[in-house]
Amino acid sequence: MGGQEQRVGDIVDEVPVGRFHWLVIAIVGGTWAAMAISILAISFTLPTFIERWTLSGFSAGVLGSASLLGMLAGNTVGGWYADRAGRKRTLVGSIVTFSTFTAATAFGVGVYSVVALRFLTGVGLGGALVAGTSYLAELIPSEVRGRYITYLEASYSVGAMVVVVFAWTVLSVLGAPDGRVVGVAAWRVFFAIGIAPIGLAVVVVRLLPRSPYFLARQGRTAAATEALETIAARAGGDLPAVSGPWRVADADDLGYRRLFEPELLGTTVLVASLWAVINLTFYGVFTWLPDTVAAAGYADNLYGFLFVVTVFQLVGQVSAAVLIEVIGRKWTLGGFTSLGGVGILLFAGAVPGAGIDFGASRTAVFLLGLFVMGFAVLGAWAVLYAYTSEIFPTEVRSTGLGFTGSIGKVAAVAGPVFFGTLTRFGYLVAFAPVAVSLVLAGVALFVWGSETKGQTLL
Incomplete structure (x- = not known):
């Protein structure tokens, strides 16, 4: 050799x-x-x-x-x-x-x-x-x-x-x-x-x-x-x-310019959009989680409640670890992202004052939606790291991760302010836009994303 x-x-x-x-x-x-x-x-x-x-x-x-x-x-x-x-x-x-x-x-x-x-x-x-x-x-x-x-x-x-x-x-x-x-x-x-x-x-x-x-x-x-x-x-x-x-790859084929060349532009935009909406969701929703839980009337034991939420997050990530090698990165990431949006709509709609009458099932709907959201959003985030690290070639792998992750951090910084501004109009009004964005991002990945399962890194 x-x-x-x-x-x-x-x-x-x-x-x-x-x-x-x-x-x-x-x-x-x-x-x-x-x-x-x-x-x-x-x-x-x-x-x-x-x-x-x-x-x-x-x-x-x-x-x-x-x-x-x-x-x-x-x-x-x-x-x-x-x-x-x-x-x-x-x-x-x-x-x-x-x-x-x-x-x-x-x-x-x-x-x-x-x-x-x-x-x-x-x-x-x-x-x-x-x-x-x-x-x-x-x-x-x-x-x-x-x-x-x-x-x-x-x-x-x-x-x-x-x-x-x-x-x-x-x-x-x-x-x-x-x-x-x-x-x-x-x-x-x-x-x-x-x-x-x-x-x-x-x-x-x-x-x-x-x-x-x-x-x-x-x-x-x-x-x-x-x-x-x-x-x-x-x-x-x-x-x-x-x-x-x-x-x-050629050693001189480096830099952010490479991310915006025709070959990678679509990938860069799609992946950056996924990073943005998932970061906006995580840092926005979870920053306001104690307030949301209190508004729903379930804040008797905040530390215990948050611990249970993290358990569901871990279960979501472990589940994603299995599915990512079975059905692939694209379908796992898109599915978890869309599911996260559905979960947010459920728990936000079950907060008192949201205008949706779940009757005696309100508590069950709130908890189901919250745990589904934690399960799916953290599962999606886990897959997103794998997908991003595989979709960009070696010469700009860290640069691609860094750039798309930075777009995500811009959304993360904006998240608490975004939700804090809109919560005065109700939790459903605050959470519905990002829930819809999650679903749309998942659909976009289904349509335009490439599968990287089993591919040797370039």
Whole structure:
């Protein structure tokens, strides 16, 4: 095989799924769980900040959205950097960044310092999202790649469950009634825990190879070969001796301009639209979830209720992990997206005052719709990462993830404001537009989307 040009993807697909691949998903999945803790920390501490610093609604909104704005920058810059400096290097730097600034938030002295620290936390989170997804996609064989990337998103829901438990323990139990833990403000302890994931950066450096796709694209044949041999050896399988040269995309065919060339323009627009509507839904609906639940009369045990919602999210992601390899990415993503829209219409319509009379079934309809929405939207989000990482070619894989993810973060920032503005006209009025958008996005994918199931990465 020494002198004949080879495709990196063909070699990656020859490696039998083994312990190496489980190690990768455990490490990168651990990063996703840690990111969930960092992202959601503000949701549980925002009431404390509002009371402590007498924040206006606008100031509280800025504080709540600061990390999302940072993620917008991190998605864009991180995707660009990962396609130039490497997925592994970007992932390690991003883990260090978001862990450090999450913990540093514990030393915040006022709203401005916390906003700045949350923004910098978001930069690291955004970089980790795009680099981690590309990295995982390029180490996993085509036959299970979609499932593994979906497992990655399921790890986020595991982290969400952990942060609910942390919040209940640190803020509600240990921090009650004076809000202090061993003499330290409970919210400071809560953020200080965020330094723990920095250990994952050390694990990535020591145990995982660099992406052979990235190395081959740079023309580093020996390094790419070494990475492939490491993957095969650690997977526990046999692989013929490989030495390149490797056939990959041209190294100078890079940049955002590539995303808007005729070959990729339709894909870019479609995928960006999916990112926008799913982010708008998640950050808008879930930011207002406690308020919506209270309006519906089911807020007796908020922490317990939120924990059950995250369980349904995890079930949705695990279900998507199965379906993605059975019926394909396109049909799973489109189906879950459309189902999410139906779920939103159900629970919004069952909120008192919506003008729809469900009679004695109102409670059942509300809970059914809410759990269907959590199940479907998080399942769709999980598949969207897999689909995006496969639909763009290697030379702009992280850039494509970064750009479309950034469009999603713009929608995420707008979501809480959008819903907050419209809720005064009723929850159905606020939620109906995004529910319809989800259904239309799913239909658009059915009509114009391409299937990537089982395809070797280009």
